[in-house]
Amino acid sequence: MLEHVELFFKSIFIDNMVFATFLGMCSYLAVSKKVTTAVGLGAAVIFVLAVTVPLNWLLDQYLLKDGALAWLGPEYADYNLSFLSFILFIATIATMVQLVEIVVEKFSPALYNSLGIFLPLIAVNCAILGGSLFMQAREIPTLGLAFNYGLSSGIGWFLAILAIAAIREKIRYSNVPPPLRGLGITFIITGLMAIGFMSFGGMLTGGDEAAPAPETTTVQQTEKEKTKLEKETEENAVSYNTIIKE
Amino acid sequence: MALLSKKDANLILDPLADNNPITIQVLGICSALAITAELKASIVMALSVVFVLGLGNVVISMMRNIIPSKIRIIVQLVVVAALVIIVDQVLKAFAYELSKTLAVFVGLIITNCIIMGRFEAFALGNGVWRSFLDGIGNAAGYGLILIIVGFFRELLGSGTLLGFQVLGDPIAKTGLYSIGYENNGFMLLSPMALIVVGLLIWVQRSRNKDLIEEN
Numbered sequence: 269m270l271e272h273v274e275l276f277f278k279s280i281f282i283d284n285m286v287f288a289t290f291l292g293m294c295s296y297l298a299v300s301k302k303v304t305t306a307v308g309l310g311a312a313v314i315f316v317l318a319v320t321v322p323l324n325w326l327l328d329q330y331l332l333k334d335g336a337l338a339w340l341g342p343e344y345a346d347y348n349l350s351f352l353s354f355i356l357f358i359a360t361i362a363t364m365v366q367l368v369e370i371v372v373e374k375f376s377p378a379l380y381n382s383l384g385i386f387l388p389l390i391a392v393n394c395a396i397l398g399g400s401l402f403m404q405a406r407e408i409p410t411l412g413l414a415f416n417y418g419l420s421s422g423i424g425w426f427l428a429i430l431a432i433a434a435i436r437e438k439i440r441y442s443n444v445p446p447p448l449r450g451l452g453i454t455f456i457i458t459g460l461m462a463i464g465f466m467s468f469g470g471m472l473t474g475g476d477e478a479a480p481a482p483e484t485t486t487v488q489q490t491e492k493e494k495t496k497l498e499k500e501t502e503e504n505a506v507s508y509n510t511i512i513k514e
Numbered sequence: 515m516a517l518l519s520k521k522d523a524n525l526i527l528d529p530l531a532d533n534n535p536i537t538i539q540v541l542g543i544c545s546a547l548a549i550t551a552e553l554k555a556s557i558v559m560a561l562s563v564v565f566v567l568g569l570g571n572v573v574i575s576m577m578r579n580i581i582p583s584k585i586r587i588i589v590q591l592v593v594v595a596a597l598v599i600i601v602d603q604v605l606k607a608f609a610y611e612l613s614k615t616l617a618v619f620v621g622l623i624i625t626n627c628i629i630m631g632r633f634e635a636f637a638l639g640n641g642v643w644r645s646f647l648d649g650i651g652n653a654a655g656y657g658l659i660l661i662i663v664g665f666f667r668e669l670l671g672s673g674t675l676l677g678f679q680v681l682g683d684p685i686a687k688t689g690l691y692s693i694g695y696e697n698n699g700f701m702l703l704s705p706m707a708l709i710v711v712g713l714l715i716w717v718q719r720s721r722n723k724d725l726i727e728e729n
Contacts, residue, residue: 288704293543294627351603354621355595362588391587394544394625401618446726447719448712451540455712462705 272416279420282469285395286428287462289402292395296429297454306433307426309390314422316390317399319368320361321418322411324400327356357400365391395425432458525647529655532722535628536659537715542628547663547707549619553676556664558605558612560657562620564650566597567629571649574637581638590633591624598623628656663710671701 285291292313299309330336332353337344373380390396399421408414435457444453535541542563549555573593574581581589602620605613613620623629632652637645668674673681673690682689684697700706719726 290544290547290704290707291622293547294541297540297543351599354599354602354624355592358591358595358624359588362591391591392625392627392630394622394627397625398544398618398622401621405618445716446723447716449726451537452712452715452719455708455715459705459708459712462708463703466703466705 272413275413275416276420277471279417280424280427281465281471283421284424284428284465285398285421286425286458287465289398291398292393292425295393296425296432296458297451300429300433300436300454303430303433303437306429310422310426310429312390313393313395313425314419316361316365316368316396317418317422317425318415319418320364320396321399321403321421322415323364324357324360325403325408325411325414327360328353328404332356353401353404358397361396361400362391395421428461431461522644522647525644526651526654529652530658531655531718534655534659534718535631535652536656536711537718539628539631541631542626542656543711544619544622544626547711548704549616550660550664550707550710551667551671551702551704552615553661553664553668555612555615556660557657558609559616559619560653560660562598562601562605563623563626563628563656564653565601566594566623567632567649567653568646569649570594570597570629571632571637571645572642574633575640575642575645578638586638587630590630594624594629628652659711659714662714663707666710667701667706670698671706672699673697 283289286293286296295309300306328336330339332349334348334350335345336349337347369380399418402421403414403417408417432454436454439453439457448456529535533539536543549559570590570593574590577589598621601623602613605616605620632649636648640648665675668676669680673679673684679689681695682691684691701710
């Protein structure tokens with residue numbers, strides 16, 4: 269449970285898709301002029317990431333990883349198809365986006381209308397493929413965690429685009445130097461926000477209690493040695509004193 | 515030039531400055547920012563994109579009359595993914611250390627918006643040779659920004675270029691360091707890439723007033 273909570277906050281704040289790894293920048297810059305459209309795209313990204321990351325996790329575990337084909341029989345055990353992961357991941361994403369679009373249109377026309385044209389655009393959003401590739405690179409161990417990772421990365425992206433859209437709506441009333449207007453100032457604001465988000469970096473470092481266990485034992489040992497030494501020196505001092513007295 | 519007519523030459527030269535994919539068209543930002551802390555990584559990334567976009571444009575342009583327009587996105591994705599796999603495998607074989615630094619960002623060339631953008635906007639409607647030039651030009655414009663950003667970040671951040679200490683030795687206090695210069699470690703952090711690109715845009719748009727946006 270704790271690892272779920274940790275991964276959740278880590279992918280929203282510390283490894284934020286936009287501010288830490290710059291994924292999905294294109295749509296982040298293009299669709300952040302108004303808050304309402306930003307919310308639509310953000311919601312679609314959360315949705316698609318939460319669907320495709322676990323799906324690609326299954327593909328990675330049972331098809332692509334080194335030795336992943338062992339379930340077919342021992343003669344397949346040393347196949348390593350990981351070089352195919354790019355093409356398979358992107359194909360999964362493209363088909364899933366299509367499928368999600370059809371399903372959402374059928375069962376929830378209201379949601380479909382609010383997401384509008386953003387759903388098909390998402391297939392080529394780097395945040396989606398990036399989510400799957402980072403999932404593979406970080407070797408996320410279980411399906412549940414993979415789902416959690418997709419969902420929370422999506423939420424992080426949503427948060428970022430919402431924030432920049434709100435700022436851009438306000439900045440229209442400010443006097444920005446003409447060459448910086450539009451794109452330039454957006455870049456610089458995003459840079460400053462990214463610096464702000466870096467301060468979350470220390471948020472979860474206090475949590476690993478299990479790791480430093482051997483260290484404490486060594487510390488105790490050294491402390492024991494220290495006390496021993498002190499005792500010895502005291503004894504020595506005492507003996508010296510006695511010698512001097514004598 | 516005899517090899518290139520003026521129109522063809524413009525296909526290459528335009529994206530380098532006034533129609534730059536990154537600073538004007540706002541495409542392909544993701545990878546531009548994440549890997550530019552070192553000049554070497556920027557150059558390799560630029561070359562990979564030149565390869566993928568040049569060849570991809572040629573392939574798509576050759577197939578443009580037989581791709582049904584309804585499934586063109588997935589055809590394009592498959593073509594890019596195949597080319598990117600080649601780049602990735604070559605990098606892993608010949609420059610393993612570098613492919614570790616670039617990590618997932620090689621894979622993310624697939625979703626680099628420049629590539630899909632050029633396929634859609636150019637290769638689907640133009641001949642093979644022109645598409646090839648367009649691909650090379652746009653990828654070079656992208657690479658140019660990458661290399662400029664990488665140059666400044668590595669020079670100011672760690673005082674080196676391609677790993678050589680061009681400003682002197684910070685520990686032995688030679689060269690610039692002897693008069694009290696210090697490396698700005700901040701430049702190595704990822705947010706600075708955004709700010710450097712922002713400043714580049716500022717410089718470019720002050721020089722060419724036509725590019726200034728309304729808002």
